[in-house]
Amino acid sequence: MTTAVRQATALTMTHVSKVHPGGVRALDDVSLAVRPGAFLAVMGPSGSGKSTLMHCAAGLDTPTAGTVLVGGTEIGRLDETRRTELRRERIGFVFQAYNLVPSLSVEDNIALPLRLAGRRADRAWLAELAGRVGLSGLLARRPAELSGGQQQRAAIARALVTRPAVVFADEPTGALDLRTAHAVLDLLRDLVDGLGQTVLMVTHDPAVAARAHGVLVMADGRIVDTLTGATAAELAHRITTLETE
């Protein structure tokens, strides 16, 4: 693969397999190239390999075979210290449970990845991010003083603060009611489109997945479909078909 090709993708997985101890083939020869600015959802039946795909892509798990490039850096070639640095500086994470630090203000939570990386928090960038996620007036509060939707907005701002190569979102709306979930998803989509951010999001919710640019459908450790423009109903039907196959 040439350098130019590497730089043209935010995330590249080439022939990645993961066989767990005990012999379960959770990923089976997966290849994937995510261009910068893409917002992709990953769907599939339970046990199809979605979490394993995300963990291998984010350097949280080591593939049995194949290579993973994040922002042009091959994760498998890094020692544990550099892999941790890469995760901290080049990758953003959004979890279902928000994972904000209760004792820190919203502003300090958002700035935390920069602090951990020993970088100064650029106040103009923090203010812009807070504005984009609709938390400008709430930065001095503690997470417990925010609604669930507001906490997830703070977590999204935190994931974006380092301008990472890729943001991985694991069921980001799983803890939110339907209306709040869709508002947070619209926000994420606006951020992706406005900032050119790259997002890979695992979700079971077809309505959430339908708001992404495209949907990777997994079954038995493989990507069996890449869908664009599918409605929530069409996605629900596709997954149901796989579950009953």
Ligand SMILES: Nc1ncnc2c1ncn2[C@@H]1O[C@H](COP(=O)(O)OP(=O)(O)OP(=O)(O)O)[C@@H](O)[C@H]1O
């Ligand atoms: N640490 C592990 N050891 C052994 N097998 C594992 C391990 N982690 C996952 N697996 C197996 O690998 C397969 C894929 O699991 P994975 O968690 O990636 O699926 P998933 O699509 O994320 O499922 P869900 O939607 O239920 O979260 C499953 O068969 C699972 O049982």
